Amino acid sequence: MSVLAIPRLHFPSTLVLGATLLALIVTAAIVGIWVTPYDPTVFAVRFRLQAPSLLHPFGTDEFGRDVLSRILAGAHLSLATGFGAMAISLVVGVPLGLIAAFHRGAVQEVIMRAVDLLIALPPVLLGLLVLAVTPPGLFKTIAAVGLVYVPILVRLTRAVALGLLEEDFVQAARARGEGALPILWHEILPNAWPPIIVECGLRVTFAILLGSALSFLGLGPQPPASEWGLMIAEGRDFLTQAPWVCLAPGLSLCVLLVSVNLVGEGLRERLDPHLRGRAHA
């Protein structure tokens, strides 16, 4: 009968694939340290720079610590940096964007010019600026990375909200005499969040990467923490003798980034009206 009656072959969507991978990584980060037999911080100099084997699947580093244990122990740092930074920029950026869209006068000028100023600085430089003046640490990395992505969210939120504020249902709310808060909360935000969430999903990748880059430069969590960027930095002296010390955290970072990116892309397919037709076609 109908062509449409034939059931379509069902491939796991991008979202399902990414979410599964991410869930595996998060699980590993939580339960991993209890499962491994090695303490990720205790030195065992006798076993330094051992190649991957059954005992040490990812080998050992220059102090004889098991690389796999260290990667598992450090996973939560990258995850925290990525999602924490995004949460910070969300909490700061979205309200600022909404306010800038609603109050088009001096308030908007102040917010948007401040945002321009932040955008003018390269992200790594901005992170350095925040971290260089005070002793480094995980929360400061998160805050610095979060700050980097505030301008993007302010601009996005404002652009989306500006379009929505022209809609007649907002005019109707104004005609009822509603002020900024009820209009933004009831009328704008429920319509604005899909593009914002999509943007966040894709930005988490960059946030993780930037966090690791700052750690690599020594501006993140300090040794003996096993932040992946920091591990790459520590292992690079032995790159020719013991490449696994660098490669293992590097590849872990890759897998994490790909999974987060897949989730972001999947969210976009679900929520972006421009792609919706294609997804269901």
Place this chain on the structure above:
Amino acid sequence: MPDALTVKNAALDIEALSVAYPSRGGWLQALDNVSLAIPPGGVLGLVGESGSGKSTVVLALLGLLGPAARISAQRLNFDGHDLLREAPMLRGRRIGVVFQDTAAALNPALTIGSQLTEPMRLHLGIEPRLAWERGTDLLAELGVPRPAHVMRSYAHQLSGGMKQRVGIATALAGEPDLLLLDEPTTALDVTIEAQILSLLDDLRVRRSLSMLLVSHNLGIVDRLCDSVSVLYAGRMAESGTTRAVLHRPRHPYTKGLLAALPRPDRPHAGRLAPIPGGLPDLTKSDPGCNFRSRCAFSAAGCEQPQALRGVVHQVSCHRVDDVADESWPVEAEPPANSIAPRARLPLLQAESLSIRFGGGGWISRMLGKSAGVLAVDHVSLSIRTGEVVGLVGESGCGKSTLGRLMLRLLPARTGTLNFGGGAVEPEASRDFRRRAQIVFQNSDTSLNPRQTVGTILGRAVRWFDMATGAAVAAEVDRLLDLVRLPRSYATRYPHQLSGGEKQRVGIARALASRPEFLVCDEAVSALDVSVQAAVLNLLRDLRDELGVAYLFISHDIGVIAHIADRVAVMYQGTIVEEGPVDDVLHPPYHPYTELLLSSVPLIGRERRDSPAPSTGAVAASQGCKFAARCARKLGPVCDTLAPPVQQAGPDHAIRCHIPLSELAAVPHWLGPPA
């Protein structure tokens, strides 16, 4: 037999065309056994509500239906060519097409010239320089001023009417024999529409073009077409000569469409006759009459297979002979529970309101670089309790802006506003917000897509403290009853409603605070006539039941004539004429009102040339703003001196230099009173 109608040597000959699209619910039968024929030089009108399949016919003729559509036809011939196979070779060359939305049909990144000459170079193989000359000549032929300049312009630099002329020129560039016109004037003002229609009429005579005019507007079909086919839900309902179909309709659907039409020549014609219900589900095949569920005359036997009967005047109705003399029934007036016309006290008084738009950003404002446009120029207007004041004018004249100024939704530059005896401050009070509300045109954007109908109405109810707690739901039910929607609709989302239903929700939301004054901003303009009639009836009933006063903004004089007690005619930010509806629709007219009225295509009116050229001209800074377009301009006085307000009768004011006696001596554009 349909074959009896087959026109010999028809330019276009369609026999039993069916088109189906795949959809979620199965195959959607967009067209079902449609037959049309256009003789060389003939003009056929194809009418029907949205969703009736009009545009599908056009796309099928162009071979642009897309790979998913299932097309079948006994014959789909154009001048001996089979369009099922050869449409891609013929479109643009021998078949030209003009679309409704010219802004979208023209490429914004290319000059008019390069788009106009492309079909000439591509299809006729004319060398570029010659094509450019031909294009310039073509624009000149279509009445485009300064054609050489327009050839080098981009689409955004042209007005809507100019763009439509360019669109027609582009369709003519391949020297076609058949022109497909898909709602060619729907997006245009009546004055521009009148020009485009006479242009098309002219072209058809000069070039002996055949045309297929697709339109929902019965007036322009009557003006331009020799024959008409009425399409309903993909099937032919009625077809015949224009005179026969539109003046002596035989199919109940055609009768219904004509009865639903508000007409400026019949002000206060009582209630309009809406057609209840909506289109049938096209995914379910049903050989019976597809109109029977909405038809006022349906009876047993209507579920029998439907066929087009008749020779010249074909009708697909089982009961055509039984209902031949019946007209579409008008709902009875609601029982006289209406509030007796109260002493009409002034409710809202606007005094000398104006607003300026544009002028660039704050930097250029500070430098005093540009002054912007005075969108509303010291307008005074008053509305009495329970009165409907119609505000009419072309797009961009400032109607909507004035409506928003009167609600204090925009900051006025000058002027005062009085409501119910007290002044309304620029920061309107909560009490004013409660008592004055607004209904919008576009029902798609006026409802928040993420809220249910219940939430939308409930928010307005709570905001004005009309009810709290559990009483909110009861109040929402009351509002849904008021606009004649089922109470179960409270749980629906806007996208689950039809256009008319969405508009009813918009009206219910505006009524939530029990206001005394409503601004209806083109509230029925986006609706099909049958639905529009129902909403207009509803608004009238609500006025009678609740005693609400309306400022009814519309570009459609027919709608204004139907609903308004008084009319204000607006031109470029100024009210040029104001008075009771009967006075405004009869001479003496302001020359602009005269132009508007003469431009309206009316069924059954003889073609008369409108009195004035209406090229959009920039108004002089002093003097009369209409002077540049005015056919009755007196002389320099019109350009230099602001026109005086003349009293043409009690309450009837005309802002013009021409003496009233002269203004009274003009033809009555709507014909003798009905």
